[in-house]
Amino acid sequence: MGSEEKTTPKMIRGEAGYVLEDVPHLIDYLPDLPTYPNPLQDNPAYSVVKQYFVDIDDTVAQKIVVHKSSPRGMHFRRAGPRQRVYFESDEVHACIVTCGGLCPGLNTVIREIVCGLYDMYGVHKVLGIEGGYKGFYSSNTTNLTPKSVNDIHKRGGTILGTSRGGHDTLKIVDSIEDRGINQVYIIGGDGTQKGASVIFEEIQKRGLKVAVAGIPKTIDNDIAVIDQSFGFDTAVEEAQRAINAAHVEAESVENGIGVVKLMGRYSGFIAMYATLASRDVDCCLIPELPFRLEGKGELLEFIEKRLKENGHMVIVVAEGAGQVLTAESMRSVDHQDASGNKLLLDVGLWLSQKIKDHFTRNKKMHINLKYIDPTYMIRAIPSNASDNIYCTLLAHSAMHGAMAGYTGFTVGPVNGRHAYIPFHRITGVQNKVVITDRMWARLLSSTNQPSFLSSRDVEDAKKEEEPPTQQLLDGEKEKQHQDNPNKKAAAA
Known part of the structure; x- marks a missing residue:
């Protein structure tokens, strides 16, 4: 797979248990990069929007419901366009790749990245990598334009093709470097995002000005942190x-x-x-x-x-x-x-x-x-109306983040607000149905089926519902249990 070096998570800690887990930025390893005014400020479509730039300090809380005495929890950087960007429009050479199994909405995401880069940022060089990750070094590429992707959201599957596993990270990054690509948009599930993380690590190791943005995809809705996956x-x-x-x-x-x-x-x-x-x-x-x-x-x-x-x-x-x-x-x-x-x-x-x-x-x-x-x-x-809208927002969030110099991140809604999330937070654990919460109780009430759970099953399920330690400040969990030994985390 290539480089196994890992980037240390960027953690910003504040009062009352506030923790911002930030995503990497190009200036972390290329500190002298120039910035440019965001072209959106001259875009007539956005001239009527009162506040179309996201404040640099805006964050999104991972948890909304918390106890009065508990830490405020984890935050992520809010997605959206920034006032300053780290790429000039003429300089951008973007590429898009889809990996893993099929899912409704893949073509919509491809379309909206292409059209968004063209219409919002004036980017005219977008490549489609055919056949998944292996396509970087073993398949042809195709030039993507608003005209060529105009109707693809009405079709199922992916116009770029897809594949699973078996890729060579070093060859992928060699191809990115040789082609002069500086923005990589990777659409795929858990395994794909793990691969994207390793690709980012190798790009960072080589000191390349290349933004790597992931769009998480799984029809099963089992990606952690985000509210829901497209499709x-x-x-x-x-x-x-x-x-x-x-x-x-x-x-x-x-x-x-x-x-x-x-x-x-x-x-x-x-x-x-x-x-x-x-x-x-x-x-x-x-x-x-x-x-x-x-x-x-x-x-x-x-x-x-x-x-x-x-x-x-x-x-x-x-x-x-x-x-x-x-x-x-x-x-x-x-x-x-x-x-x-x-x-x-x-x-x-x-x-x-x-x-x-x-x-x-x-x-x-x-x-x-x-x-x-x-x-x-x-x-x-093909994806339905609500997924089409959702795919548009995901594509735009990824595009705004890459233009603003963020890299090594994936995008998704957290409590209704789109955020930039480090790769490791969505690949480490899977989102699962909690069979001790109210949604599953609603299902049991609807079907009138038995729960099939023994008392031990219930206890095991409740233990799995405990919040992970990394969401709290160092030592805060121990202190919380000392102050409130009988109090458990609030139900979602």
């Missing part, structure tokens, strides 16, 4: 079509069961939100929820009970749910894909077969089961 809204909306089809199939026959498998390798957000939106689902199973098949109050008994009550039922299962059970029953071995993600067994097919076997063995009732897997249909569609 998630579209995925939940499209998942409704599969759930509705399963419901129609199930209620049209005697003892009909519709099983729908949705995305969610490690986090069950799509399954949870699609279930809440649908109101036709009787049971939702996600990776964060341990469940068992056999026994009193467990899944198979609940299915029998619901069929007797309603004559049909719909089950939504996230792809990463029940992997311990599937591995035990199929004696699987641990494999990974090119991105380093664990290859999962098809829990939908496995669960469907277990349900069929149960009712065949017990001969209590005849069932009609239909299994639906809409995964690739959902991934491949």
